[in-house]
Amino acid sequence: MAEKADVTIYFAQGVNGIKIPILLESLEIPYKIQYVNIDKGEQFAPEYLKISPNNKIPAIVDSSPPDGNGPLSIFESAAILQYLAYNKAKQLGKSTHLYPADDVRVKALTDQWLYFQSASLGPMSGQWFHFLGLPQPNDAAAKRFEVEVHRNYAVMERHLNEVKFFNGHDFSIADIAIYPWVSGFLSRVPGIKKKYPAIAQWLAQVGDQKGVKEGLRKGDEAAAAAAGAKM
Amino acid sequence: MADLTVYLANTGNGQKIPIALEALDIPYTIHYVNIAKDEQFAPDFSKISPNNKIPAIVDSFPADGKGFLSIFESAAILQYIAYTKAKQLGKSTHLYPADDIRVKAHTDQWLYFQIASLGPMNGQWNHFKGLSEPNPYGVQRYETEVHRIFGVMERRLSEVDYFNGHGYSIADIAIYPNVKFTLGRNPNFQAKYPAVGRWLERVNGQKGALEGIQKAADAAAAAAK
Numbered sequence: 001m002a003e004k005a006d007v008t009i010y011f012a013q014g015v016n017g018i019k020i021p022i023l024l025e026s027l028e029i030p031y032k033i034q035y036v037n038i039d040k041g042e043q044f045a046p047e048y049l050k051i052s053p054n055n056k057i058p059a060i061v062d063s064s065p066p067d068g069n070g071p072l073s074i075f076e077s078a079a080i081l082q083y084l085a086y087n088k089a090k091q092l093g094k095s096t097h098l099y100p101a102d103d104v105r106v107k108a109l110t111d112q113w114l115y116f117q118s119a120s121l122g123p124m125s126g127q128w129f130h131f132l133g134l135p136q137p138n139d140a141a142a143k144r145f146e147v148e149v150h151r152n153y154a155v156m157e158r159h160l161n162e163v164k165f166f167n168g169h170d171f172s173i174a175d176i177a178i179y180p181w182v183s184g185f186l187s188r189v190p191g192i193k194k195k196y197p198a199i200a201q202w203l204a205q206v207g208d209q210k211g212v213k214e215g216l217r218k219g220d221e222a223a224a225a226a227a228g229a230k231m
Numbered sequence: 232m233a234d235l236t237v238y239l240a241n242t243g244n245g246q247k248i249p250i251a252l253e254a255l256d257i258p259y260t261i262h263y264v265n266i267a268k269d270e271q272f273a274p275d276f277s278k279i280s281p282n283n284k285i286p287a288i289v290d291s292f293p294a295d296g297k298g299f300l301s302i303f304e305s306a307a308i309l310q311y312i313a314y315t316k317a318k319q320l321g322k323s324t325h326l327y328p329a330d331d332i333r334v335k336a337h338t339d340q341w342l343y344f345q346i347a348s349l350g351p352m353n354g355q356w357n358h359f360k361g362l363s364e365p366n367p368y369g370v371q372r373y374e375t376e377v378h379r380i381f382g383v384m385e386r387r388l389s390e391v392d393y394f395n396g397h398g399y400s401i402a403d404i405a406i407y408p409n410v411k412f413t414l415g416r417n418p419n420f421q422a423k424y425p426a427v428g429r430w431l432e433r434v435n436g437q438k439g440a441l442e443g444i445q446k447a448a449d450a451a452a453a454a455a456k
Contacts, residue, residue, distance in 0.1 A: 054344055054383050067332050074336050076343035083339075087332050104295050104315055108302050115304035116282055118343055123351035130372075141359075141369045155282050 005030040007088065010051060010059040012038045013223035015180040016122070017058045019077050021218045022176050023084055026211025027094045033218070035226035051075065060084070066091040078118045081173040099173045106169050113159075113166040113174035117181065121156075124148045125181055149185075153196055156182075160198035164205070171209050179206050233258040235316070238279065238287040240266045241451035243408035244350070247305050248286045250404050250443030251312050255322045261446065263454035279303065288312075294319040306346050309401040327401045334397045341387075341394035341402035345409070349384075352376045353409050377413070381424050384410075388426040392433065399437050407434045408444070 007024070011017045011033050024031045036042045036057050043055045052059035052075040060080050065072040066087060074080050085099035101107045128145035131138050156178070159166065166174040182203055186193055193200040206212060235252070237259050239245035252259045264270045264285050271283045280287035280303040288308050293300040294315060302308050313327035329335045356373035359366050384406070387394060394402040410431055414420050421428050434440050 053387055054348060054380075065332060069333060072333055072336060074340055076340045076347065078343045078347075079336060079339040083332075083336055087336075104293060104311075105297065105300060108300060108307060108311055111307040111310065112302055112304040115306045115343070115346055119304065119306075119346040119351065120282060120284075123347060127355065134368075136368075138366065138368050140362075140364065140366055144358075152282075159281055 005032050006062050006064040007031040007084070008034050008061045008063070010034050010036050010048065010057055010061075011219070011222060012036045012043075012057045013219055014038075014057075015184055016056075016077050018180050018215060018219045019176055020058050020060065020080055020084070021222075022179070022212050022215030023081055023098065023173065024211075025214040025218065026098060026176075026209065027085065027089055029084065029088060029092060029094060033222045035222055037226060062088065076118075077177065078114050081114070081177060085173050097170060097172075098176070106167060109167040109169065110172045110174045114177050116155075117174070117177040121152050121178060121181055124152060125185065153185075153199065157196045157198050160202045165202070171206070175202075175206050175209075179203070179212070183207075233260045234290050234292040235259040235312075236262050236289045236291070238262050238264050238276065238285055238289075239447060239450065240264050240271075240285045241447045242266075242285070243412055244284075244305050245286050246408045246444050246447045247405055248288065248308055248312070248443075249446040250407065250439050251309055251326060251401060252439070253442040253446065254326060254404075254437065254439030255313065255317055257312065257316060257320060257322060261450040263450045265454055290316065304346075305405065306342050309342070309405060313401050325398060325400075326404070328397075334395060334400075337395040337397065338400045338402045342405050344383075345402070345405040349380050349406060349409050352380060353413060378423075381413075381420065381427060385424045385426050388430045392430070399434070403430075403434055403437075404440075407431070407440065411435075411444075 007029065009020050009031055011020065012035065036048065042048065043052070043057060049055060051061060051073040054075060056075065058077055058080060059073060059075040061071050061073045063071050074083055082099055086096050086101045089096045099110060124145055128142065128149050131142035131145060165171045166178065182199060186200060186203055235257065237248050239248060239261060240263065249261070264276065266285070270276065271280070271285060277283060279289060279301040282303060284303065286305055286308060287301060287303040289299055289301045291299045302311055310327055314324050314329045317324050327338060352373055356370070356377050359369035359373055393399050394406065410427060414428065414431060
């Protein structure tokens with residue numbers, strides 16, 4: 001059955017882009033992927049800047065939003081996740097369990113960990129990876145961000161020793177936003193899982209949630225198709 | 232009587248909350264958190280703010296009647312205050328009209344632009360500029376990125392008066408302290424980003440903006456005694 005896809009995701013392979021296919025697969029909301037080649041600077045194209053003025057991925061365009069006032073574009077992964085998991089899910093008669101925004105308390109709990117990812121975990125991890133990858137070492141900067149990333153992980157470890165999923169209620173868009181960052185880190189740094197056992201356990205539980213494996217696979221397929229198209 | 236206690240220090244992030252509360256005439260108490268004395272790591276504060284950052288709030292009488300509610304992350308606090316708490320207290324929700332899907336999405340994306348890009352990158356630039364052991368690569372990287380971000384804001388504010396394209400909102404409130412600080416410290420920014428400068432003047436004139444900044448400064452001064 002082919003449901004009409006209102007949602008187009010502007011996507012490149014990586015920790016931020018992948019959040020959106022994971023969510024949409026989980027909720028069974030149809031979508032199309034428009035690949036944005038970061039290597040080719042496609043995020044700076046004027047047409048793309050209209051949708052994503054900070055020239056980043058992901059972004060979405062919903063051609064038929066619930067207010068019926070024409071296409072709605074959204075940038076910033078947290079805003080996209082909230083819109084899709086609540087507003088779009090409601091419109092399409094899907095479950096809003098990934099972001100039950102009518103419950104003031106669960107909403108606030110979900111929001112604060114989602115923004116923890118946007119404001120702390122993401123930016124600080126990103127800076128660390130940048131300095132690790134420099135041809136000319138910058139030890140002071142790399143150390144600064146290494147310390148800060150581990151501080152972030154200690155925060156998550158303490159929290160996940162008390163709750164199963166970040167909002168203390170159920171699997172949500174907060175877990176979806178954090179998952180790709182943690183998955184990359186834990187899989188690349190040898191022995192790190194022993195330092196953060198609660199996080200490692202959470203990682204395994206999230207990996208088994210509906211939509212996660214499918215979302216990851218869709219991301220790989222889109223990246224491969226984009227690479228194939230380059231040739 | 233004030234349901235809300237605001238845990239803050241006198242920083243760009245701390246100032247956001249009194250600015251919003253003053254704008255909405257919502258009563259609150261400030262509990263000052265002295266970052267210089269590591270008070271953000273105190274066990275009682277960690278319970279409210281597990282990432283050990285300010286601001287955080289505790290609402291002793293939230294709308295669901297199920298006991299106090301604590302919230303960390305300035306964006307979550309601003310949204311809660313400007314919509315949920317405002318509604319409960321019969322105040323205006325014009326700073327965050329979350330029932331309008333489109334205005335909500337437009338406000339959210341610029342609010343998260345502040346927490347994910349402007350805030351962190353400005354923070355890194357200030358850090359590297361202030362180092363006693365110079366790190367020119369670090370300074371250059373973040374200075375370039377802050378200019379890129381200001382370019383994004385300049386383009387946006389050349390088209391709209393307020394970030395969400397609708398009206399003064401919590402997105403402007405979140406961005407305001409960073410921009411006020413940066414333009415104040417860096418005269419070359421004023422010349423390079425005139426639309427941002429005009430927006431700053433508009434926000435300076437909004438109810439609660441200067442009052443909120445003053446409240447955070449007053450709390451810092453009182454804590455220092």
